[in-house]
Amino acid sequence: MTDTTKSSTMGCLLAANELELLRTLLPGIHSAEIAHGITAMPTAERLRVFLLLPLRRQADVVGYLDAPEQLETVRALKRPDLIALIGAMPADKRADLFKQLSADEQTALLPDIELAQREDMLKLAAYPEGTAGAIMTSEYAHLLAELSASEAIEVLRREALDKELIYQCYVVDAHKKLQGVVSLPELLLASESACVGELMQTHGIVGHAHDSKESTAEKIAKYDLLALPIVDESGILLGVVTVDDAMEVSESARGRNMVKFGGNASIGSSPDISLAHSSFRQIFTTRAFWLSILTIFGIITSTFVAAQEEMLSEILILAAFIAPIIDSGGNTGSQSATLVIRAMALGETQLRWRDLWLVMRRELPVVLALGAVIGVMEVVLAYFSKGIGVEVMLIVGLSMFICMVLGGLIGALLPFAARFIGADPATLSAPLITSIMDLLGVVVFFGLAYAFMGHLLTGA
Incomplete structure (x- = not known):
């Protein structure tokens, strides 16, 4: 039976009030x-299932709930059950839950x-x-x-149940200043009398509390x-930060970047929008802001194209391209x-002239080659499908080349x-880049059209 099937069975047993069978x-x-x-269940039914679990399992399950359901669940618990749950939760999850509570709830809970x-x-x-x-x-x-090594293993054996991480052990002095790191396998494989200080590695890879969680x-x-x-x-x-928490951060960052790159970036210090939890007003204002910006670009572009009515009426074929x-x-x-955004996210590039030069040096040859290949392809296809003349071919080919390079x-x-002005690079989303290039594209296209075929207008 798969986990999904078991989950469905869980709902059916709860509906049938078969609590003992559900417990097994x-x-x-x-x-x-x-x-x-249990997320989709009403709070009362969610609580019935939750209380069938042993305490440590409750602490594990509550950590998988989204913040709104997590709060609903803990607020529905009786006070002794809530205190026991908080005591059983991992330290970081316990602190996260505490921060979600109101000031009054925090004050009442602490004693x-x-x-x-x-x-x-x-x-x-x-x-x-x-952070x-x-x-x-x-x-x-x-x-x-x-x-x-034998004393260290005995310490780990006593403390294992209360620690989230024992595979990697951190070596400290009497003041808890970090000295190095030693793994559990290294301790197990060492001779019993070997000193932990001799086994540890001192690579010096550390983070600081106020570093960003993404970095x-x-x-x-x-x-x-x-x-x-x-x-x-x-150095105390x-x-x-465990790899599990780092994976959650990376997954969350990828989700935010997907939203932003689709033109849904939050404005200023507003929280990221969520389809499940954001209000109508927040989703509407965030999307309306970006759509308004793109509309302005669209109006400028269409106004410019409309101003080229004389050129288009004389050489109608240009409109097709x-x-x-x-x-x-x-x-x-x-x-x-x-x-570039992916390289920044992976730490491959930073806001440095050296990195900017590296990106330009790598990108310029690529876009020159792409522009040349696609430009020639466009000209060849246009010639055989529309039978255009040499002047139009030059306009189309050069416009394609210049637009792709730009x-x-x-x-x-x-x-x-974006990094230079302190904004999120992902906020400069695909629709914004496309709108900028729409405007530059028509300027380049009609600029070349006037350069190669402007004599037709003066002669008309």
Whole structure:
């Protein structure tokens, strides 16, 4: 039976009030699938399923719920059940949940939480959203350098249930200053008397609490780490960001970039729009802003084309080539922008003259070659399909070539311009690049038309 089938069965058993049978089924369903199955349920029914789970499983399942359903669920719990759940949750998830609660709920909850957990939760919750501190966990294994391998393994055996990460152990001094890192297999394979300080690696790859969570995720991916230690200015170990949390950040960033690159970027400091959770007003104003910008570009372009009525009436065949020529520039620009934004996301390029020169040096030969090939292809196809003359062929071929080169260069430059002014490069989305190239495309096209065929107008 697949997880999806089990999830459906879960709903059927709940509807039939077969709670004991449902209880026996739940251990065989993945926590993520349980969370997915109960999300669409009314809060009361969701709670019935939730309370059938053992405490540690509840803590796992609640971590898979989206924020609105998570809040609904914990607010529906009785106070003793809520306190027990918070105590069982991983440190970083516990802090995330606490930050979602109202100020009154936070104040009422704090006295009942165990002192050590309360202090740790408040410390993690104090880091601003979007930073490494906001996604790090304090439940990591740390060892003193002077311990032997056998003593270190005994420490890990005692603490394993309370730690989110024990495969990677962080070696610290008496003041918790990070010294290095040692893996569990290295400890198991070493002789019992081997010193942890001799086994550890001191590669120095660390993050800081106020680094952006995106740059932290990029660093974990770049160095292929299971977790990244987060330290303060003195090198004191504050926590770690695990690869699981880094993957969530990367997935979220990809989703935001998809939205922005489709012309749905939030304005200013507004939160990213979500089809499931954003209000009508937020979705409407965000999309209307970008559509208004694109409409203005469209009006300018159409006004310019309308002003060329005399040229078009004399050489009607030119009108047939406007759309493919301006489309080619926009498409090439979108391709270039996508490549540069991806390079920025992966840390391959930064806002530096050296990187800008590297991008231009790589992109210029490519767009020159593409422009030449596509321009010749357009001329050949146009000649055989429409039987155009030499002058029109020159206008069409050169326009296609120039528009594709301009589109490629502008598309590559725009992300750097966005970074320079402090904007998100993904906000310069495909529709915006296309609109810019629509305007430049008709200017180039009609400029060449007047250069090669303007004598027809004076002679008319």
